[in-house]
Amino acid sequence: MSRKKAIPTLSEVAKRAGVGTSTVSRVINGGHRVDPVTLARVRRVIDSLGYVPNLAARILKGYRTRTMGLVIPSIADPFFSGCAEAIQAVAHANDSLLIVVTTQNDPRTEIENVDVLRRHRVDGLIIAPANSQNEALRQTLEALSIPVVAIDRPVASSSVTSVLANNFCGAKLATQHLLDHGYKRIMCLTGESTLYTIRERISGYQKTVEAAGLKSMLDTSVKDYKSTEYAIETSLSSSDPPDAIFSTKNSTTIYAFEALQHFKVPIPGRVALLGYDDFELASTLRPSISVIEQPIEEIGRLAAESLFAQMLEIPQGKRRATPARRRQIQLETRLVARSSCGCSPRLPEAAESQ
Amino acid sequence: MSRKKAIPTLSEVAKRAGVGTSTVSRVINGGHRVDPVTLARVRRVIDSLGYVPNLAARILKGYRTRTMGLVIPSIADPFFSGCAEAIQAVAHANDSLLIVVTTQNDPRTEIENVDVLRRHRVDGLIIAPANSQNEALRQTLEALSIPVVAIDRPVASSSVTSVLANNFCGAKLATQHLLDHGYKRIMCLTGESTLYTIRERISGYQKTVEAAGLKSMLDTSVKDYKSTEYAIETSLSSSDPPDAIFSTKNSTTIYAFEALQHFKVPIPGRVALLGYDDFELASTLRPSISVIEQPIEEIGRLAAESLFAQMLEIPQGKRRATPARRRQIQLETRLVARSSCGCSPRLPEAAESQ
DNA sequence: CTGTTAGCGCTTTCAC
DNA sequence: GTGAAAGCGCTAACAG
Numbered sequence: 001m002s003r004k005k006a007i008p009t010l011s012e013v014a015k016r017a018g019v020g021t022s023t024v025s026r027v028i029n030g031g032h033r034v035d036p037v038t039l040a041r042v043r044r045v046i047d048s049l050g051y052v053p054n055l056a057a058r059i060l061k062g063y064r065t066r067t068m069g070l071v072i073p074s075i076a077d078p079f080f081s082g083c084a085e086a087i088q089a090v091a092h093a094n095d096s097l098l099i100v101v102t103t104q105n106d107p108r109t110e111i112e113n114v115d116v117l118r119r120h121r122v123d124g125l126i127i128a129p130a131n132s133q134n135e136a137l138r139q140t141l142e143a144l145s146i147p148v149v150a151i152d153r154p155v156a157s158s159s160v161t162s163v164l165a166n167n168f169c170g171a172k173l174a175t176q177h178l179l180d181h182g183y184k185r186i187m188c189l190t191g192e193s194t195l196y197t198i199r200e201r202i203s204g205y206q207k208t209v210e211a212a213g214l215k216s217m218l219d220t221s222v223k224d225y226k227s228t229e230y231a232i233e234t235s236l237s238s239s240d241p242p243d244a245i246f247s248t249k250n251s252t253t254i255y256a257f258e259a260l261q262h263f264k265v266p267i268p269g270r271v272a273l274l275g276y277d278d279f280e281l282a283s284t285l286r287p288s289i290s291v292i293e294q295p296i297e298e299i300g301r302l303a304a305e306s307l308f309a310q311m312l313e314i315p316q317g318k319r320r321a322t323p324a325r326r327r328q329i330q331l332e333t334r335l336v337a338r339s340s341c342g343c344s345p346r347l348p349e350a351a352e353s354q
Numbered sequence: 355m356s357r358k359k360a361i362p363t364l365s366e367v368a369k370r371a372g373v374g375t376s377t378v379s380r381v382i383n384g385g386h387r388v389d390p391v392t393l394a395r396v397r398r399v400i401d402s403l404g405y406v407p408n409l410a411a412r413i414l415k416g417y418r419t420r421t422m423g424l425v426i427p428s429i430a431d432p433f434f435s436g437c438a439e440a441i442q443a444v445a446h447a448n449d450s451l452l453i454v455v456t457t458q459n460d461p462r463t464e465i466e467n468v469d470v471l472r473r474h475r476v477d478g479l480i481i482a483p484a485n486s487q488n489e490a491l492r493q494t495l496e497a498l499s500i501p502v503v504a505i506d507r508p509v510a511s512s513s514v515t516s517v518l519a520n521n522f523c524g525a526k527l528a529t530q531h532l533l534d535h536g537y538k539r540i541m542c543l544t545g546e547s548t549l550y551t552i553r554e555r556i557s558g559y560q561k562t563v564e565a566a567g568l569k570s571m572l573d574t575s576v577k578d579y580k581s582t583e584y585a586i587e588t589s590l591s592s593s594d595p596p597d598a599i600f601s602t603k604n605s606t607t608i609y610a611f612e613a614l615q616h617f618k619v620p621i622p623g624r625v626a627l628l629g630y631d632d633f634e635l636a637s638t639l640r641p642s643i644s645v646i647e648q649p650i651e652e653i654g655r656l657a658a659e660s661l662f663a664q665m666l667e668i669p670q671g672k673r674r675a676t677p678a679r680r681r682q683i684q685l686e687t688r689l690v691a692r693s694s695c696g697c698s699p700r701l702p703e704a705a706e707s708q
Numbered sequence: 709c710t711g712t713t714a715g716c717g718c719t720t721t722c723a724c
Numbered sequence: 725g726t727g728a729a730a731g732c733g734c735t736a737a738c739a740g
Contacts, residue, residue, distance in 0.1 A: 007475075007499055009733055020711040025735060035709060050497050055473045056419075057733035059410035060716045067474075075429070076439050085430050088456060097470060099453050102442060116451060119409045120421075121361075143404050145361055258638055281635045284612055363717055374727035379719055389725055411717035414732045 008049040017045040028053055059121060066096045068307065069117035071127040073105045078250075079277065079296055080128065083151060086300025087126060094308050096123065105130040105195075111140055118144070124307040128152045132196040147310035149303045153196040154328065161310070161327040163303040165294040167197045170333035171204025171248070174274050174292050177335055178244045179212050181342045183272055187235060187242035189228070189252055192220035201248040201276060217242055228255035229262065236265065244272040244341075250279055257289060257340075273340040287339035295331050302329055362403040371399040382407055413475060420450045422661065423471035425481040427459045432604075433631065433650055434482065437505060440654025441480060448662050450477070459484040459549075465494055472498070478661045482506045486550040501664035503657045507550040508682065515664070515681040517657040519648040521551050524687035525558025525602070528628050528646050531689055532598045533566050535696040537626060541589060541596035543582070543606055546574035555602040555630060571596055582609035583616065590619065598626040598695075604633055611643060611694075627694040641693035649685050656683055 010028075014021045019038060026034050027042045034042075045051075059065050068091055072080040084100055091098040099122065101113040110130050114137075117125060125148045129137055138158045141148050150162040178186050188205045190198060206216045219231050235242055247253040253275030260267055267273050267287050275282075278293040306329070337343040364382075368375045373392060380388050381396045388396075399405075413419050422445055426434040438454055445452040453476065455467040464484050468491075471479060479502045483491055492512045495502050504516040532540050542559045544552055560570045573589065576582050589596055599614075601607040607629030614621055621627050621641050629636075632647040660683070691697040 010735095011733075014711095021733090022712080022735075022737095023710060026710090029735085033709065038709080052469065052472045054414070054475060054733055056410040056413035056475065057716085058735075060408070060414055060718090060733080061735055062716060063735090065410075074439070075442070076432075076435050078430075081430050081435050085428070085456075088429065097453065097455070097474070099451065101451070102439075115406065118406045120451070121408060121410065254635065254638065261638075279635075281608065281633075281639070284608065284615075285635070285638065286640055364719095365717075368727095375718080376720075376728080377726060380726090383719085387725065392725080408717055411732085412719075414717080414734090415719055416732065417719090 007054075008051045010051070010053065013042065013045050013049060013051050016049070017042045064123050064311075065121045067120060067122045068096050068098050068304075069114075069120070069122040069125045070098055070100045071110060071113050071117070071125070072100065072102055073128060073130065074102055075100060078279065079152070079294070082296040083128075083300035083303075086297040087304040090301055090304035090308065103130055107131055107134055107137065110134075111137060114140055114144075122146065124148070124311050126151055126303050126307060127155075129155055129196075131194055132156050147307055149307045149310075151299055151303045161306055161329070163299050163306065163329040164197075164331070165299065165333050166330045167200035167333075168204040168207075170276065170292045170294070171201040171246070172208045173333065173335050174246050174276065175205050175208035177290075177337070177341060178246060178272060178274055179208070179214075181244070181268075181272065183244035183342075184214060185217060185240065185242045186214070186244045186246055187217040187219060188246050188248065189222055189231060189256055190218070190220050190248040191222050191252065198248055205246055205248075222247075222252050222255070225255045225258065228252060229259040232256060232259045233263065236263070236271070242271060244268075244274070247273070247275045250275065250277040253277075253289060253291070254279070257285065267340050268342040272342050278336055282336075283338060290338045290341035290343060291336050293334045293336045295333070298331060302331075361408075362405045364405070364407065367396065367399050367403060367405050370403070371396045418477050418665075419475045421474060421476045422450055422452050422658075423468075423474070423476040423479045424452055424454045425464060425467050425471070425479070426454065426456055427482060427484065428456050429454060432633065433506070433648070436650040437482075437654035437657075440651040441658040444655055444658035444662065457484055461485055461488050461491065464488075465491060468494055468498075476500065478502070478665050480505055480657050480661060481509075483509055483550075485548060486510050501661055503661045503664075505653055505657045515660055515683070517653050517660065517683040518551075518685065519653065519687050520684045521554035521687075522558040522561075524630065524646045524648070525555040525600070526562045527687065527689050528600050528630065529559050529562035531644075531691070531695060532600060532626060532628055533562070533568075535598070535622075535626065537598035538568060539571060539594065539596045540568070540598045540600055541571040541573060542600050542602065543576055543585060543610055544572070544574050544602040545576050545606065552602055559600055559602075576601075576606050576609070579609045579612065582606060583613040586610060586613045587617065590617070590625070596625060598622075598628070601627070601629045604629065604631040607631075607643060607645070608633070611639065621694050622696040626696050632690055636690075637692060644692045644695035644697060645690050647688045647690050649687070652685060656685075 010024050011021050014024045024042055027039055031039050070084060070087055075081055088098045103110040103113060107130050124146050128151050132153045133156050138155050141155060141160055142158055148160050150160050152164055154162040186209055190202060209216050221231050222228050245256055247256050256273060265271055275289055275291040278291045282289040282291055364378050365375050368378045373396060378396055381393055385393050424438060424441055429435055442452045457464040457467060461484050478500050482505050486507045487510050492509055495509060495514055496512055502514050504514050506518055508516040540563055544556060563570050573585050575585050599610055601610050610627060614625060619625055629643055629645040632645045636643040636645055
């Protein structure tokens, strides 16, 4: 048996079955209003030929492609792959296919990818913008004839609906919790970042420590393990060492934990640690790591649902201008109190992993 | 400004620019053999209209879609998202788009998804078969007119090229290492599984312990944390408790670690632990976890490269039968010796995370 | 119930 | 250099 056969077409099926093309068309679209005998014969030919309708031809007729695009920085990042999974599920439930493209947070790649999806005539688009302020992206998105939903980060001053976690409040929640524990010198460890989410978190941290009459200790020099280690070493040996660390990002939390462990600094004894974003082994490490948890799946699900809602709003067959009402969906975050902040959960840690 | 405009077509561009459709076609395909003045005018119209060629129409003309499909169990699994990322990179380098669909290891969903990709006329397909023995899938794949590459798991008795890690040798490497440490009662902890990879690993374990004249201690009852805890508790309190555990899967390793920690069993003092598949915090846990590491990125990259190689083999425009030469690419795995198996790495653990 | 036919948007000869 | 026209595979009137 050889592979690489020519791809059969509808008219070939029609010819072999001795019927017209419209009959075959009816068969593959449900088989209504077709004589049972004819139907069976056509179906047999379809199977024997391994015929599958060419979507391109349908699309050309102006139908929905039943395809949606997702533009994210990376597929390997648990936050985005979690979102992607939730979005896929909704897409699948709506009989649509999801095309995921990645940007590595590069604005050029980002616009290129939006363009690729446009060529593919996706019915809708979900995007986590590399830079919320990117004017070129805003214009590209605004000019699109399909619904767009932003996740994780909004598109500044545009009518694009966005679904995000409340990063400001999340950081506030974290900082306030550390304050409640009695820590007075809370350091915020973060990368110098143009990312909307990080800026919001920094801002939430600053407002909260300042409101408590304490001074903000912000270190934005963190990039990788080495820089984290350096930042922690420097601050600990300074005249005014922190008694708690709030890290704004998953990887930073882990680097910080490793560095503290490396220097044999007791957690939370000498320095408490509270991170942003939960991760699988946060409860397994010793001490277990307290974090702010984002509703990842919910972000993905709501974004996808909002997108489908917008798609159905548009009258079938005739696309027309809809009032550009801006929608912002903000989701709340949750504090997962474990040991590293000074809390001692009652339940055995392992129970969390069941 | 209103969204939801009608999508402009090539002939609209032609009309506004006062040229024929073929001229516009030439412009969007590089602009060769077009008068510079005309070219500039047409380009201006294209920009002002925001025209983007409709891929469907091109595809209909019989061209490559420049689209590839990837069928995997889950996108949230680090192994598969790692593969996906590598495949995406190769696809992008070859100017192609990757469509990822997930099956949750369900054979029905799997065939459905292959069909969806077929409708989309993907140029090639990469798949991690839910079940290597699935005859229906084998037939579906065999009947495809496009190249197919299997990853992680082969498609039994088919001509489908596959790229996999050598799971048998990986397990052998792991077991032998534990034997070299002097452990005599090595338990293999695993899920009762129909998965090819798991069966291979079990087999590698068994052959190795038996070759050493020891008896195999296989527990296939592991499903989640609870069952892992139960399995470990039972075996430890038996008359013949294990002195080492080889777990065949990432999540099982973590469950086992948590359970041992829960029972305050010293690792590796009383029971050593060696897992399959590396994970981010394996070196950060105390003790750090030794594992067998698979070349994830390489699997993805080689699969994608092999796929593109096959695609280019087929003479352009005329698809014909190629000799069904089966290719199997087997990649070797690597032992990452950390503390849990009894080794004490010289380097400070943290250095690994830089 | 079923066949005929006119395009959907694009590329590509083939003339001019 | 440029345009007219045919046709890719399919669907949707419109006749029969």
